[in-house]
Amino acid sequence: MTIRLIVVDDDPLVRAGLSLMLGGAEDIEIVGEAADGAEVPALVDRHAPDVVLMDIRMPGVDGLTATERLRARPGAPEVVVLTTFHADEQVLRALRAGAAGFVLKDTPPAEIVTAVRRVAAGDPVLSPAVTRRLMSHVAGRPEEPPRRTRARERLALLAEREREVAVGVGRGHSNAEIGAALYLSVPTVKTHVSRILARLGLNNRVQIALLVHDAGLLDPPDGEAAD
Structure with a gap:
């Protein structure tokens, strides 16, 4: 091609x-x-x-x-x-x-x-490493309430497993790393990512990561996802 x-x-x-x-x-x-x-x-x-x-x-x-x-x-x-x-x-x-x-x-x-x-x-x-740098760049800056509310409303459309995968993407993890953490195969993670993109009307993984950040679901780099 x-x-x-x-x-x-x-x-x-x-x-x-x-x-x-x-x-x-x-x-x-x-x-x-x-x-x-x-x-x-x-x-x-x-x-x-x-x-x-x-x-x-x-x-x-x-x-x-x-x-x-x-x-x-x-x-x-x-x-x-x-x-x-x-x-x-x-x-x-x-x-x-x-x-x-x-x-x-x-x-x-x-x-x-x-x-x-x-x-x-x-x-x-954007490699996972670059995604992590981007998330680090925006980490610690409080999101304005309307953006956080909108982000959480959109993520509420996801099933629980899709939300877990989205948080992994937000942390800058690769499909293999997400699969290992959630006991999923890499093809299954890819399927979840595709469903997240389609369900939320997003274009790529970076938009998933930014949405997860906007929703306040990312702790400091080594922490656990917020509830």
């Missing part, structure tokens, strides 16, 4: 470098480029990409707003945000909006290619 990719960055040199690097992969085709988030909807309509590589900080319509608008559309392509920061507020907002992950601008070229391939295959490009 050829992965159809759009590259969005306001710096023409960065766009050229990314297009040259990614276009050199046999299974990736650069079908469009944009310098502003405002250009993205028309490009997506015209070229039907599988993945959009989106810079966060751009003049005009920034990548964050563009990601939120794009992911709200039916049949939207996956989005990988491009940033210079590991876990700032804008990255977290993009992940809440449904971005499949993020890559740093200084990431080695081969890893960016791998990230695009993984997202096109339906896998988020």
Whole structure:
């Protein structure tokens, strides 16, 4: 399968470098480029990409707003945000909006290619270790009551086992680690994760983790889940 990719960055040199690097992969085709988030909807309509590589900080319509608008559309392509920061507020907002992950601008070229391939295959490009760092970044900050209430109401839709799996995802555990803790096979954990995503209308594991955090179900890293 050829992965159809759009590259969005306001710096023409960065766009050229990314297009040259990614276009050199046999299974990736650069079908469009944009310098502003405002250009993205028309490009997506015209070229039907599988993945959009989106810079966060751009003049005009920034990548964050563009990601939120794009992911709200039916049949939207996956989005990988491009940033210079590991876990700032804008990255977290993009992940809440449904971005499949993020890559740093200084990431080695081969890893960016791998990230695009993984997202096109339906896998988020945040490892459990990165998820744990993100959760650590937001840990300790009190969530405003409306957000916590909404998160708990959504998680109440889950069966007890699904909720346990969701908490494992929120702690940044891999499927194998969740399975070992709950005495489940890895395929069973994957099935639960798929059901959680479908039941809650989420796009990926990172959104599950953020929702669990918003609901206040995560103790400090080594603690137990709250009731």
